[in-house]
Amino acid sequence: MTARLNLFSNPTTTTAKAAGYFGKASKTILEESTLPAATQKLVVLRASQINGCGYATDVWSKNAAHAGESATRVNLVAAWRESTVFTDAERAALELAEQGTRIADAAGGVTDDAWANAAQHYNEDQLSDLVMLIALINATNRMGVIVRQRGGDYQPGQLG
Amino acid sequence: MEARFDLMANQLGAKIAKRIYNVALAIVQSPLPQGTQDLVMLRASQINGCGFCVDYHTKDAAAAGEDATRINMVAAWRESTVYTEAERAALALTEEGTRLADAHPGVSDETWTRVREHYDDDQIAALASLIAMINANNRLNVIMRNPGGSYQPGMFAGMAN
Numbered sequence: 001m002t003a004r005l006n007l008f009s010n011p012t013t014t015t016a017k018a019a020g021y022f023g024k025a026s027k028t029i030l031e032e033s034t035l036p037a038a039t040q041k042l043v044v045l046r047a048s049q050i051n052g053c054g055y056a057t058d059v060w061s062k063n064a065a066h067a068g069e070s071a072t073r074v075n076l077v078a079a080w081r082e083s084t085v086f087t088d089a090e091r092a093a094l095e096l097a098e099q100g101t102r103i104a105d106a107a108g109g110v111t112d113d114a115w116a117n118a119a120q121h122y123n124e125d126q127l128s129d130l131v132m133l134i135a136l137i138n139a140t141n142r143m144g145v146i147v148r149q150r151g152g153d154y155q156p157g158q159l160g
Numbered sequence: 161m162e163a164r165f166d167l168m169a170n171q172l173g174a175k176i177a178k179r180i181y182n183v184a185l186a187i188v189q190s191p192l193p194q195g196t197q198d199l200v201m202l203r204a205s206q207i208n209g210c211g212f213c214v215d216y217h218t219k220d221a222a223a224a225g226e227d228a229t230r231i232n233m234v235a236a237w238r239e240s241t242v243y244t245e246a247e248r249a250a251l252a253l254t255e256e257g258t259r260l261a262d263a264h265p266g267v268s269d270e271t272w273t274r275v276r277e278h279y280d281d282d283q284i285a286a287l288a289s290l291i292a293m294i295n296a297n298n299r300l301n302v303i304m305r306n307p308g309g310s311y312q313p314g315m316f317a318g319m320a321n
Contacts, residue, residue, distance in 0.1 A: 056236075057233055058229065075219075079210055082308060085309040149239070151241070152242040153241060
């Protein structure tokens with residue numbers, strides 16, 4: 001099952017140039033942020049599940065497992081609220097990820113409670129990085145779903 | 161994080177739980193493929209945010225030999241290459257049969273036709289019952305706030321009649 005369109009096949013296009021910047025932006029957060037790497041993976045996996053993005057769900061569940069995350073924690077991300085295996089800090093990040101992802105059609109945005117809870121666990125730099133990360137993965141999910149880039153055959157290490 | 165209420169510690173609760181378990185067993189023993197049953201139960205449990213059931217059915221699926229990629233992709237199955245057309249029809253029915261609340265239009269004729277193409281009457285009886293039962297179990301565990309994380313495959317085997 002191939003995608004409807006390969007966004008990055010021609011390296012001379014405007015899209016390929018923009019994708020280069022986009023990739024660097026994502027990489028900067030993933031590699032340089034003091035936000036724990038495991039938390040970042042939980043956040044991007046949860047957003048990708050909500051958006052039904054097969055490609056990113058495949059990438060981030062495999063990257064998490066490859067980085068040593070337990071199968072139980074990877075599997076429970078979709079029902080993290082009713083789970084014992086995430087820390088309060090991770091739960092705060094996941095709450096922000098859910099609310100920041102489900103913003104469509106006057107949903108009400110991110111609550112003061114969710115924001116205050118995240119601010120208790122992360123400093124300003126980490127909070128900024130978290131906001132960027134949630135924004136970037138939501139953009140990535142849209143690209144994946146619009147061109148129908150399906151998940152299933154990602155190999156850990158191909159990306160980030 | 162402890163459950164609000166231990167159903168099994170209450171005599172009536174334990175009796176009801178045992179009967180629910182034995183209904184589930186009748187479905188398990190149906191001709192609906194076990195791998196499909198695990199996918200269906202996992203998807204409904206994800207939508208309902210039931211940690212206990214997500215933990216239960218991901219671990220049971222893995223114990224039965226299901227591939228980690230197929231377990232991890234269930235939440236985004238539509239945009240995945242790893243499920244058969246029959247499994248995709250069952251997952252579509254699961255989603256529509258789970259998201260019923262508040263004037264939702266219910267299960268579409270299109271989805272039902274797809275399910276009919278892939279499953280016979282016995283399998284459809286099992287599939288519809290399975291979707292109903294997992295939604296009931298999800299409610300039970302979310303209401304009790306029974307959290308996921310510590311399930312061990314096989315731990316409820318003693319509840320069979």
